[in-house]
Amino acid sequence: xxxxxxxxxxxxxxxxxxxxxxxxxxxxxxxxxxxxxxxxxxxxxxxxxxxxxxxxxxxxxxxxxxxxxxxxxxxxxxxxxxxxxxxxxxxxxxxxxxxxxxxxxxxxxxxxxxxxxxxxxxxxxxxxxxxxxxxxxxxxxxxxxxxxxxxxxxxxxxxxxxxxxxxxxxxxxxxxxxxxxxxxxxxxxxxxxxxxxxxxxxxxxxxxxxxxxxxxxxxxxxxxxxxxxxxxxxxxxxxxxxxxxxxxxxxxxxxxxxxxxxxxxxxxxxxxxxxxxxxxxxxxxxxxxxxxxxxxxxxxxxxxxxxxxxxxxxxxxxxxxxxxxxxxxxxxxxxxxxx
Numbered sequence: 001x002x003x004x005x006x007x008x009x010x011x012x013x014x015x016x017x018x019x020x021x022x023x024x025x026x027x028x029x030x031x032x033x034x035x036x037x038x039x040x041x042x043x044x045x046x047x048x049x050x051x052x053x054x055x056x057x058x059x060x061x062x063x064x065x066x067x068x069x070x071x072x073x074x075x076x077x078x079x080x081x082x083x084x085x086x087x088x089x090x091x092x093x094x095x096x097x098x099x100x101x102x103x104x105x106x107x108x109x110x111x112x113x114x115x116x117x118x119x120x121x122x123x124x125x126x127x128x129x130x131x132x133x134x135x136x137x138x139x140x141x142x143x144x145x146x147x148x149x150x151x152x153x154x155x156x157x158x159x160x161x162x163x164x165x166x167x168x169x170x171x172x173x174x175x176x177x178x179x180x181x182x183x184x185x186x187x188x189x190x191x192x193x194x195x196x197x198x199x200x201x202x203x204x205x206x207x208x209x210x211x212x213x214x215x216x217x218x219x220x221x222x223x224x225x226x227x228x229x230x231x232x233x234x235x236x237x238x239x240x241x242x243x244x245x246x247x248x249x250x251x252x253x254x255x256x257x258x259x260x261x262x263x264x265x266x267x268x269x270x271x272x273x274x275x276x277x278x279x280x281x282x283x284x285x286x287x288x289x290x291x292x293x294x295x296x297x298x299x300x301x302x303x304x305x306x307x308x309x310x311x312x313x314x315x316x317x318x319x320x321x322x323x324x325x326x327x328x329x330x331x332x333x334x335x336x337x338x339x
Contacts, residue, residue, distance in 0.1 A: 026073055026074060026077055026079060029070075029073050029079050029082065029083060029086075030070045030073050030074050032086075032115075033066045033067070033069045033070030033073065033082075033086060034066070034067065034070045036062070036066045036090075036115075037062070037063045037064075037066035037067045037070070040059050040062050040063050040066075041059075041063060043059055044056050044059035044060055044063060047059065052101070054100045055097055055100045055101045055105075058093060058096045058097050058100060059093075059097070061093070062089060062093040065089045066086070066089065069082050069085060069086050069089070083119040083120065084119070084120065084124075086115075086119055087115065087116050087119040087120050087125075087128060088128075090112045090115050090116065090119075091112065091116070091128060091131070091132045091135075093108075093112075094106075094108045094109050094112045094132065094136075095132065095135045095136060098136055098139055099139050102139070102143055103139060103140055103143050103148075103152075106136070106140070106152055109132070109136065109152075109156055110155075110156070110159060112132070113129055113132075113156060113159050113160055113163060114159070114163060116128050116129055116132075117129075117160070117163040117164065117166075117167050122164055122167040122168060122171070125160075125163075125164070125167065126160065126164060129156070129160045133153060133156055133157070137149075137153070140152060140153070181193060182194035182197075184257075184258040186236055186239060186240065186258070187239055187240050187243035187258050188243070189243050189247070189256045189257055189258050189264070190255060190256065190257035190258070191257065191258060191259070192257070192259045194257060195257040195259055195265055195267070195317075196313065198255060198257070198267050199267070199313030199314075199316065199317065200313055202267060202269060202307065202313070203307070203311070203312060203313050203316075205269075206307055206309075211269070211270050212270065212271060212272040212273075212306060212307070213267070213268065213269045213270065213271065213306070213307045214268045214271045214272065214273055214275070214276030214304060214305065214306045214307065215265060215266070215267060215268070215276075215304070215305050215306075215307075215316060215317060215320040216265070216266040216268060216276055216279065216280045216283070216302055216303070216304050216320070217263065217264070217265050217266075217302065217303045217304075217317070217320040217321055217323075217324045218246075218263070218264050218265075218266070218280070218283065218284075218300045218301065218302045218303075218324070219260075219262055219263045219264075219300060219301055219302075219324055219328070220238070220239075220242065220262040220298060220299075220300055221298075221299045221300060221301055221328075221332040221333060222332075223235065223238075223261070223262040226238065226293060226296070226298065229295075230293060234293065238292045238293070238298060239258075239262060241290065241292055242264070242287060242292075242298075242300070243256065243258065243264065245283070245286050245287055245290060246264065246266065246283055246287075249279075249282060249283060249286060250266055250268070250279070250283075251268075253269055253270065254266055254267060254268050254269065254271075255267045265317070265320075266279075266280075266283075272306055273304060273305075273306040273337060276304050276306065277304045277335060277337050280302040280304050280335045281302075281335050283300070283302065284299070284300055284302055284333065284334075284335055287299065287300050288300075288333065299332060299333035300333070301324060301327040301328045301332045301333060301334055301335075301336075302323075302324060302327060302334070302335040302336070303320045303321060303322065303323030303324030303325070303326065303327060303335075303336055303337075303338060304320065304323060304335060304336070304337045304338060305317075305319040305320035305323060305337070305338035306338075319338040319339075320338055322338060323336040323337060323338040324336070
């Protein structure tokens with residue numbers, strides 16, 4: 001599991017699957033920032049009333065810092081950077097308050113550990129907690145008994161260990177969710193959800209640079225007849241073989257998706273209509289040349305469309321789909337380019 005995420009990144013990943021709730025990716029970190037600032041306010045007021053100005057000043061810095069981070073997340077949507085800063089602010093706050101007011105402030109280290117593991121990736125969180133414990137050790141050793149110091153350090157380390165285990169499990173669940181949510185279970189290629197995300201990504205990239213991109217949509221000809229004659233198990237095997245044939249021919253930078261029963265889409269980035277049409281023809285000939293069943297040739301029809309300036313992903317896919325159906329109306333086993 002090489003691509004480890006923080007708890008907040010996993011939340012963003014899950015929330016992004018709901019296209020009607022895109023703002024949910026910033027809702028939780030903004031809430032945490034403002035909740036933290038509000039939670040510290042009573043302590044800052046009490047300390048001012050007791051003339052504890054140094055620790056009240058630390059509280060004030062935490063309050064202002066969290067409010068600024070929450071506002072910045074809301075306006076810029078830069079969650080990752082803000083979470084790193086927020087974790088650093090938490091560590092600075094607990095260390096500064098402990099050195100100013102003494103070991104009684106160490107109780108705040110426990111929610112700080114939880115916050116660190118939620119805001120940062122597991123490896124980063126472990127390092128940050130160890131640094132925090134190292135900074136706190138001198139004050140703990142000077143103002144606490146050896147037994148108290150050992151108890152505090154051990155409980156902090158245990159909390160960090162259990163939180164790390166939870167974070168590791170969280171990452172495994174995210175990987176599983178990614179596989180279930182974006183992969184076609186039969187062929188292992190991307191599904192419609194993954195295609196929608198890819199189209200949005202390519203359209204956004206097109207807005208930043210003029211590099212071309214093309215879609216190839218392909219559909220197996222008379223596939224129902226194949227299923228009726230040879231059974232659905234053989235039909236599933238044919239779909240898997242077609243996916244393998246296409247994947248072996250397309251480039252590493254291209255991507256393949258299954259969006260229907262026997263319908264696939266290739267996203268060919270940095271390829272104009274001419275090159276994509278040539279690729280489509282090669283795919284058509286490769287599928288036809290493979291003896292996927294004994295008694296008949298399995299063929300495909302294809303539609304090709306290049307992304308136009310200002311075009312949305314849905315419109316782009318519709319143009320390729322229209323070209324595909326033009327190929328089917330023309331007799332199948334053919335490639336048609338979209339207008």
